[in-house]
Amino acid sequence: MVYSAAASVNNSKSKVDAEDSNLAAPRFRFVDDEESKKFGAAEHVRAIHPSNSRSSGLRNGYVAFFQRIPSGETFQKQWFVNIDEAPSVAQSLVDLDRLRMADNLYVSMQTFRRKGSREIANLSTIGCNFIDLDFKKSACCEGQNPATEPDPTRVMTAVLGELDERAIPLPSFAMYSGRGLHIVWLHELLPPAALPRWNAVQNHLIVALRELGADRAARDAARVLRVARSWNTKIGREDAERGRVKLVWIQGKTQSPYRYAFDYLADEVLPLRRTQIAEVRAQRAKKKAKIEGRNTRTPSRRIDAASYGETVLDDLNRLRRHRYSAGHLPPGERDGWLFCACTALSWMTHPIALESKIIDLACEVADWRDGEARSSMGAILRRARDAVSGKTIIFNGKKVDPRYRMKAATIIEWLRITPEEMRGAGLRVLLSPDIRKDRKVECERERRMKNGATSHLSKRDDRHRIGRQAMWLIRDGLTYAQAASELGVSKATIGKAIDEVQRTFGPP
Numbered sequence: 153m154v155y156s157a158a159a160s161v162n163n164s165k166s167k168v169d170a171e172d173s174n175l176a177a178p179r180f181r182f183v184d185d186e187e188s189k190k191f192g193a194a195e196h197v198r199a200i201h202p203s204n205s206r207s208s209g210l211r212n213g214y215v216a217f218f219q220r221i222p223s224g225e226t227f228q229k230q231w232f233v234n235i236d237e238a239p240s241v242a243q244s245l246v247d248l249d250r251l252r253m254a255d256n257l258y259v260s261m262q263t264f265r266r267k268g269s270r271e272i273a274n275l276s277t278i279g280c281n282f283i284d285l286d287f288k289k290s291a292c293c294e295g296q297n298p299a300t301e302p303d304p305t306r307v308m309t310a311v312l313g314e315l316d317e318r319a320i321p322l323p324s325f326a327m328y329s330g331r332g333l334h335i336v337w338l339h340e341l342l343p344p345a346a347l348p349r350w351n352a353v354q355n356h357l358i359v360a361l362r363e364l365g366a367d368r369a370a371r372d373a374a375r376v377l378r379v380a381r382s383w384n385t386k387i388g389r390e391d392a393e394r395g396r397v398k399l400v401w402i403q404g405k406t407q408s409p410y411r412y413a414f415d416y417l418a419d420e421v422l423p424l425r426r427t428q429i430a431e432v433r434a435q436r437a438k439k440k441a442k443i444e445g446r447n448t449r450t451p452s453r454r455i456d457a458a459s460y461g462e463t464v465l466d467d468l469n470r471l472r473r474h475r476y477s478a479g480h481l482p483p484g485e486r487d488g489w490l491f492c493a494c495t496a497l498s499w500m501t502h503p504i505a506l507e508s509k510i511i512d513l514a515c516e517v518a519d520w521r522d523g524e525a526r527s528s529m530g531a532i533l534r535r536a537r538d539a540v541s542g543k544t545i546i547f548n549g550k551k552v553d554p555r556y557r558m559k560a561a562t563i564i565e566w567l568r569i570t571p572e573e574m575r576g577a578g579l580r581v582l583l584s585p586d587i588r589k590d591r592k593v594e595c596e597r598e599r600r601m602k603n604g605a606t607s608h609l610s611k612r613d614d615r616h617r618i619g620r621q622a623m624w625l626i627r628d629g630l631t632y633a634q635a636a637s638e639l640g641v642s643k644a645t646i647g648k649a650i651d652e653v654q655r656t657f658g659p660p
Contacts, residue, residue, distance in 0.1 A: 180322055180403035180410075182305055189381075191325075191399040191406045193242035196380035197259055199325070199338060199409050200280050203236040211235050211341075213276035214267050216260035217242070218376045232267040246381045255383045258376035261336075270374050273546045278342040278350055280324070281417070282377065283357055284370035285311070285333040288484070304328040304400050310364055311335065312401075318360050321420050324409040326401040327377075330384025330394060332365070334377045338411040346414070347373060348548075353421050359565075360421075368566050369488065460581070461499035464563070467582045468493045471569060472517065474577035479517065486518040487528065488566045494529045495556045503536040532556060616656070619649035626650075 183191070201215050215238035220228040233241050238259070245253045263276045287302050308326055311333070315322060324338040337357075342350060350373065358366045378384065378397045387395035404410035419425045424432070468489065473479050481489055494510050501509055507526065510533070514525035526533070535554045544551040560582050563569075569579075574587045583591065618639060625635040636643045 180401070182308070182401050183399055183406075187402075187406060188399045191402070192381050193246040193254075193257075193379050194239040195406060196327070196399075197242045198239040200259070200261060200336065201235050201238055201263060202279070202341075203239075211263070211277070213263040213265060215263055216270045216376065217245075218258040218260075220256045220258075230270065232264070235263055242379050246379065249383070252383075254379075254381065255385050257379045257382040259379050260374065260376050262373050270376075271545070272347070272372065272374055275344045275347070275373060278344070278346060278373055280339060281337040281350065281353055281357060282375070283333075283335040283361055284329075284367040284375075284377065285335060285361065286365040286367055287332050288365070304333060307333060307364070308401050311361060314361060314364060319420065320357070320360055321412065321417055322403055323401075324403050324411065325399060327380060328398050328400045329378045330387045330397060332367075333400070335361075337417060338409055339414040339417050340411065342414055349418055349422075350414075353418050356421050356423075369491070458500040461496040463581045464558075464560075465493055465496040465500070467577075467579045468496070468563075470577040470579060471567070471573060471582070474573060480519075481517045485567075486520075490514055490518060490529065491532070492558060492563050492566065494532045495558050498532050498536045498555050501536075503533065503540050506536050507533055612652075615649045615652055618645065619651075619653035622646045622650055623653065 197215070203211060213235050214232040215235055216230060216232050217238075218228070218230045242257070242259060245257055248254070260270060261280055261282055262278050264270065264274045265276045266274055285307065287307060311326070312322065321337070323335045325336055327334040327336070351371075354371050354373075358368055358371055360366075362368070380397055380399060382397045384395050384397060399406070402409055415426065469479075472481065472489065476482070490513070493513060497509055497513070498506060510529050511520075511522050511525045514520035514529070515522075520528070532555075535556060538554045543554055545554045546552075561584075563582055564584065569582055571584060571587055573579075574583050618641060621639060622632075622635045625638055626632065630638065632643050632646050636646045639646070
């Protein structure tokens with residue numbers, strides 16, 4: 153089943169190669185410089201965007217290219233080309249290296265239906281899962297000189313060990329990006345309807361490699377990553393070994409890296425297989441059918457989006473002040489916190505005032521300049537303006553507000569908020585299910601005490617007092633009924649109180 157997916161997508165191979173790939177397990181290995189050069193821009197783009205479909209016909213859709221060139225003033229552009237033209241376009245840009253056409257060149261990891269829109273709603277097909285691994289956040293590079301980039305082979309070895317430990321299938325290939333690794337799992341082409349399950353696989357892969365520097369922000373299907381043999385100008389052209397984007401590890405052949413059947417990949421990565429998910433859904437449906445119509449309680453009133461955003465922003469500020477006494481975010485934590493905070497701001501602030509509030513917040517917590525704040529949070533500003541103008545996007549088949557939504561669980565995962573921080577900072581919304589349950593019990597106890605209820609500890613002390621007094625009265629010759637009358641309680645209460653005292657303190 154696994155090998156059939158590779159054959160169906162890469163059916164441009166010869167019959168002998170196809171049969172060989174079906175019979176033998178794919179080889180995986182670190183590559184030398186010569187083999188790395190063979191995996192050029194055309195081979196890279198062709199691997200993530202095969203031009204043929206299952207029926208061997210040409211696919212429809214577009215591949216997005218993106219380029220950022222720092223030349224005094226930052227210049228960037230984005231354009232779209234047909235799937236079948238994308239490999240040659242990428243190769244021609246890399247070949248024009250002398251004109252700096254290969255500087256900071258990116259390609260979309262998925263394809264789109266229409267030109268001009270690199271949005272999730274415009275996805276045409278999904279053909280790979282991927283991880284953007286940041287060396288600076290890698291646990292295997294702790295203690296190393298920060299002035300030098302770690303060996304990508306060393307980091308990839310740690311990645312392979314972690315995947316093996318978690319029984320996750322090995323990737324199809326891994327690219328050195330100049331300052332990190334792009335790890336890619338190719339799989340059969342999927343329609344946009346498969347996006348929820350694809351996202352689940354993506355999230356589990358990020359969690360698996362989180363300690364090795366997996367970028368939680370680089371998880372969406374519309375992401376662009378660097379093209380093979382292009383240049384990372386953050387390193388500089390004077391260091392040809394580090395500045396060039398190149399292949400470091402591959403499974404299969406450089407002409408056709410190994411491609412998984414998605415169901416197999418998902419079943420191996422996710423905690424529940426598709427059949428188990430179907431069983432859980434069936435059980436939930438039965439339970440819902442049983443209780444349908446029985447619940448007559450008035451549903452609780454939910455806060456609106458603006459109130460929720462205000463509470464989330466308050467929680468984020470509480471967390472910031474709890475973690476850092478001065479309230480100033482250190483490098484490495486600014487982008488994630490600011491994105492969450494600015495997303496919350498977009499639901500409670502008009503776009504006219506939103507930009508100034510974002511700039512003020514970024515200056516306060518991160519010392520960002522105005523231009524840096526506008527550039528980093530530009531997508532939030534753009535979506536807020538779209539919402540005011542009445543534009544919508546399609547999400548799960550429905551037209552919804554284009555502004556970003558972030559669940560509490562997502563923010564907790566992004567910022568790695570611990571239960572101790574939830575309690576210590578007094579958070580109200582950013583709570584795990586366990587802390588939320590404890591908070592609910594505590595609130596209920598306070599409500600009962602406020603209304604005059606007696607605590608369980610007080611009731612227990614009263615029972616112990618009654619039990620001791622009854623034991624003395626009975627020892628003086630009174631019966632249980634007489635002792636109960638003397639103490640003003642029932643005979644059954646006397647018996648239970650004496651039993652509890654004896655269990656707790658032992659016989660007299």
